[in-house]
Amino acid sequence: MGDFGSGTQAQRDVAAAIVRMGKAEPFDFGVTFGDNFYPSGMTGPDDTRWRDWWESLYGPLAIVFYPSLGNHEWYSGDGAAAEIAYRSPTWRFPAPYYSFTAGPVQFFVVDTTEISEAEVLWLDKAIGASTSLWKVVYGHHPIFAPERNAKSGMYMKYMQARLWPVIRGRVDAYLCGHQHAMAHMDPRDGVHFFMSGGGGAPLNKVAGKDSGVIFAESKFGFLTLEADAAKMGIAIFDTDGKAFDSEVITK
Numbered sequence: 001m002g003d004f005g006s007g008t009q010a011q012r013d014v015a016a017a018i019v020r021m022g023k024a025e026p027f028d029f030g031v032t033f034g035d036n037f038y039p040s041g042m043t044g045p046d047d048t049r050w051r052d053w054w055e056s057l058y059g060p061l062a063i064v065f066y067p068s069l070g071n072h073e074w075y076s077g078d079g080a081a082a083e084i085a086y087r088s089p090t091w092r093f094p095a096p097y098y099s100f101t102a103g104p105v106q107f108f109v110v111d112t113t114e115i116s117e118a119e120v121l122w123l124d125k126a127i128g129a130s131t132s133l134w135k136v137v138y139g140h141h142p143i144f145a146p147e148r149n150a151k152s153g154m155y156m157k158y159m160q161a162r163l164w165p166v167i168r169g170r171v172d173a174y175l176c177g178h179q180h181a182m183a184h185m186d187p188r189d190g191v192h193f194f195m196s197g198g199g200g201a202p203l204n205k206v207a208g209k210d211s212g213v214i215f216a217e218s219k220f221g222f223l224t225l226e227a228d229a230a231k232m233g234i235a236i237f238d239t240d241g242k243a244f245d246s247e248v249i250t251k
Contacts, residue, residue: 001222002033002140002177003070004199005053010220011200013239015057018222021241022061027224028102029063033177033196034070034112034140041072041079045086059090066100067093069111070140070177099126105227106132108171110139115162124166133251134232136225137167138175144185144193145176146207146216167191172232172249175223181206182223182236183216184245192249194234196223215245 001018004011021027037049058065073080084093096111097119108126111119127135143159155178167174169189177197181204185193197204198220208216221238235246 001030001196001199003035003180003197003201004032005035005037005049006201007049007053008200008202010202010239011053012057014198014200014220014222017237017239017241018058019060021224021237022063027061027063030058030061030065031107031109031138031175032065032067032199033138033175034068035072035177035197035201036067036070036083037079038072038201040075042082042086043076043078044082047082050086050088055088055090061090063090064092065090066107066109067091068109068139069096069113071113074113097122101132103227104133104229105225105232106130106135108135108137110137110163112139112141112159112163112176120162120166123163127167127170133229134173134227135171136173136175137163137171139163140176141178142176142183142193142195143174144188144212145179145183145195146181146185146210146213173225173234175225175234179206180204181216181218182221182244184214184236184247186212186214192234192247194223194236196221196236198222214247217244219244 099108173192180197183195203218206216206218223236226233231250233248236244
């Protein structure tokens with residue numbers, strides 16, 4: 001889920017849908033696609049929003065989440081640092097960019113607001129060293145997504161210049177948020193693209209008929225990923241737990 005920490009009823013609805021699904025068929029862990037808290041990340045590890053906008057909503061899942069940073073985390077001097085400093089059984093955030101492995105999947109978590117040369121070098125080396133069957137990169141900004149306006153085109157050009165050359169033809173999926181909508185784009189060079197930015201913040205309009213769009217709707221929701229030795233399935237769900245869109249990737 002991405003773009004969620006707003007304290008709105010929509011955030012509560014998405015969280016409740018995730019909890020219902022998780023109780024019916026328990027999840028192993030969760031991930032976030034940034035803009036975890038609005039308007040500018042947390043003020044510190046003791047910010048009351050941890051209790052009201054995080055633990056009370058997602059704690060019932062009894063799983064750990066592996067977050068990523070969005071642009072809103074960087075809107076204050078302490079926003080990103082506070083989220084990395086927070087300690088909880090539900091929240092594991094070791095660094096602005098990092099990697100972890102779950103079953104047959106290695107996940108590479110990136111900070112996309114300003115991609116340093118050090119981060120590019122780290123990601124290139126980490127992907128190259130991976131022996132996992134499936135490789136998934138996730139972060140906040142999309143590389144390819146329905147373009148809403150000139151501003152969205154600008155940041156996607158930045159992502160296409162900085163991140164795309166490192167992952168192109170080398171990973172199986174790139175997952176993101178930022179646009180407050182849900183989307184699925186055509187795969188390129190073996191990489192599948194999903195956007196889950198409908199976690200609770202006010203929705204954006206989305207260009208559902210753009211070239212390369214498989215699915216795009218301005219709705220609240222979340223996505224799931226399930227992988228084994230034969231296939232990896234990614235699905236987008238609404239707040240009623242109904243699947244908007246899904247894809248099964250095989251090798």
